[in-house]
Amino acid sequence: MESSIWIFLLLSVLKVAVVTVILLTAVAYTVLLERKVVGRIQNRWGPSRVGPFGLLQPLADGIKLFLKEDLMPSNVYKPLYIAAPMIALTCALISIGVVPFGKEVFVKGVDIFQISDINIGLLVILGVTSVGVYGIALSGWSSNSKYSLLGSLRSSAQLVSYELALGLSLVGVVLRAGSFRLRDIVDIQSTHGLLSWNVFGGLQFVAFFIYLTAAYAETNRAPFDLPEAESELTAGYHTEYSSMKFAMFFMAEYANMITVSCVATLLFLGGWSSPFGNLLPAWGGPVVQALLPVFWFVVKVFFFLFLYIWVRGTLPRFRYDQLMGFGWKFLLPVAILNIIATSLWLAYRV
Amino acid sequence: MHLVLFFIFGGLCVAGALNLLLQRHPINSALSLIVVMTSLAVLYLLLGAEFLAAAQVIVYSGAIMVLFTFVIMLLNAGREEKTHGSKAAYIVGFPGAAAILGVLAYIFLKQSGNLGSAKLGEYLVTTSDLSRVLFRDLLLPFEVTSVLILIAILGAVALARKGHE
Numbered sequence: 318m319e320s321s322i323w324i325f326l327l328l329s330v331l332k333v334a335v336v337t338v339i340l341l342t343a344v345a346y347t348v349l350l351e352r353k354v355v356g357r358i359q360n361r362w363g364p365s366r367v368g369p370f371g372l373l374q375p376l377a378d379g380i381k382l383f384l385k386e387d388l389m390p391s392n393v394y395k396p397l398y399i400a401a402p403m404i405a406l407t408c409a410l411i412s413i414g415v416v417p418f419g420k421e422v423f424v425k426g427v428d429i430f431q432i433s434d435i436n437i438g439l440l441v442i443l444g445v446t447s448v449g450v451y452g453i454a455l456s457g458w459s460s461n462s463k464y465s466l467l468g469s470l471r472s473s474a475q476l477v478s479y480e481l482a483l484g485l486s487l488v489g490v491v492l493r494a495g496s497f498r499l500r501d502i503v504d505i506q507s508t509h510g511l512l513s514w515n516v517f518g519g520l521q522f523v524a525f526f527i528y529l530t531a532a533y534a535e536t537n538r539a540p541f542d543l544p545e546a547e548s549e550l551t552a553g554y555h556t557e558y559s560s561m562k563f564a565m566f567f568m569a570e571y572a573n574m575i576t577v578s579c580v581a582t583l584l585f586l587g588g589w590s591s592p593f594g595n596l597l598p599a600w601g602g603p604v605v606q607a608l609l610p611v612f613w614f615v616v617k618v619f620f621f622l623f624l625y626i627w628v629r630g631t632l633p634r635f636r637y638d639q640l641m642g643f644g645w646k647f648l649l650p651v652a653i654l655n656i657i658a659t660s661l662w663l664a665y666r667v
Numbered sequence: 668m669h670l671v672l673f674f675i676f677g678g679l680c681v682a683g684a685l686n687l688l689l690q691r692h693p694i695n696s697a698l699s700l701i702v703v704m705t706s707l708a709v710l711y712l713l714l715g716a717e718f719l720a721a722a723q724v725i726v727y728s729g730a731i732m733v734l735f736t737f738v739i740m741l742l743n744a745g746r747e748e749k750t751h752g753s754k755a756a757y758i759v760g761f762p763g764a765a766a767i768l769g770v771l772a773y774i775f776l777k778q779s780g781n782l783g784s785a786k787l788g789e790y791l792v793t794t795s796d797l798s799r800v801l802f803r804d805l806l807l808p809f810e811v812t813s814v815l816i817l818i819a820i821l822g823a824v825a826l827a828r829k830g831h832e
Contacts, residue, residue: 397698436791436794437794444721444724444728447725448705448728448729451736454733454736469740470741474737480729495795
């Protein structure tokens with residue numbers, strides 16, 4: 318009994334460490350991917366000098382940010398100025414802890430493809446993201462600068478408004494699965510491959526559109542990047558930050574992008590399930606069978622990340638009143654209609 | 668294990684509440700309130716109310732307190748002046764608070780047999796259990812409450828529009 322607890326603890330710590338390292342590497346390379354893809358969209362090369370195809374650019378950026386002088390303006394409110402980037406990054410990293418990356422595979426009684434499998438996984442992600450607002454809100458206020466303050470005010474208002482549409486868009490999916498547990502939600506989508514995914518067979522495409530739009534707003538990404546609109550606000554809430562503190566905000570933004578992509582994959586695109594369902598014969602040994610779902614998961618997440626960058630390279634920024642009007646007058650009512658339609662349909666089928 | 672967690676987060680809750688009163692800057696008080704709300708969520712979780720815990724974090728820590736800090740930031744409220752306090756607070760306030768605390772403690776201790784008790788980590792109330800109670804046994808109060816909230820929202824909108832015309 319004693320030794321099994323130690324093995325459990327050790328494996329859990331190992332899992333957390335591995336997932337964190339992978340996530341941070343993914344963050345670094347998403348930045349590179351974004352610079353490359355946006356570069357090609359704008360008909361230029363993007364980073365290409367550091368290493369083959371610019372592949373070592375994230376490393377060079379990391380070293381640069383570490384070595385930069387950490388400037389602190391004289392009139393900031395110190396405790397919160399220092400705490401804000403930490404809050405932002407911590408909240409961005411925590412929510413990956415409930416995301417399942419592949420089928421349940423137990424090694425010594427520990428599921429190796431998910432850090433923590435809990436009944437209310439989806440709610441935990443929503444809760445952690447909603448607390449993440451404080452990082453941005455407090456950074457703007459404590460910097461004691463007009464650009465930062467305006468940026469963080471915009472951001473808090475935007476996040477609170479779009480959180481409603483985001484939460485309501487997920488209700489349809491939860492109704493279909495009858496559970497908040499992410500594994501249950503994926504399980505009901507993995508029977509007939511592509512056809513049973515929530516976005517197609519589950520008829521949740523309206524919810525999918527609302528979720529994606531609201532999630533772009535939640536992560537402060539274009540076309541909803543008003544909190545850091547450089548033409549009006551210099552850099553928005555992180556204007557006064559430099560060196561690693563700036564890097565923490567930057568990492569938090571990209572980590573949030575990855576979490577949002579993971580959640581979109583799990584809820585609408587069938588998570589780790591193969592798009593071909595059971596059409597393809599099961600080949601390879603048990604190791605291949607365990608790793609194949611992870612491959613599908615990564616492919617889908619990559620698709621969403623690419624979509625993020627594509628949208629950023631294509632769409633112009635919203636105006637502030639358009640942003641609020643779109644969130645409250647369009648997305649929210651449509652999300653509520655989607656819930657009603659889904660409930661009626663489910664009630665009719667039963 | 669549960670008991671240790673209870674003492675940690677119970678302590679955090681009380682410490683946050685005290686800090687809320689003692690801090691002189693409104694934003695620090697608001698942040699202490701967030702600590703209180705979030706530790707309460709952990710206490711709910713320890714008692715097995717997982718949906719309530721998540722809702723507490725999402726609604727109170729994540730939405731209502733964001734609006735609090737938003738308003739404080741928007742109004743740019745400064746530090747509070749330290750005063751000696753009003754005499755009424757000393758004469759009526761402290762004894763009154765003590766009396767209410769005493770009465771509540773007395774009633775809870777006396778009625779503890781009727782109220783029943785829940786051990787930490789003993790059982791789990793799943794979301795479907797909760798909704799079954801809410802939408803079957805307590806349907807009428809639930810709907811009445813939602814109508815009440817709707818009226819409050821309409822009232823707020825009506826008040827906000829008045830200045831416009």
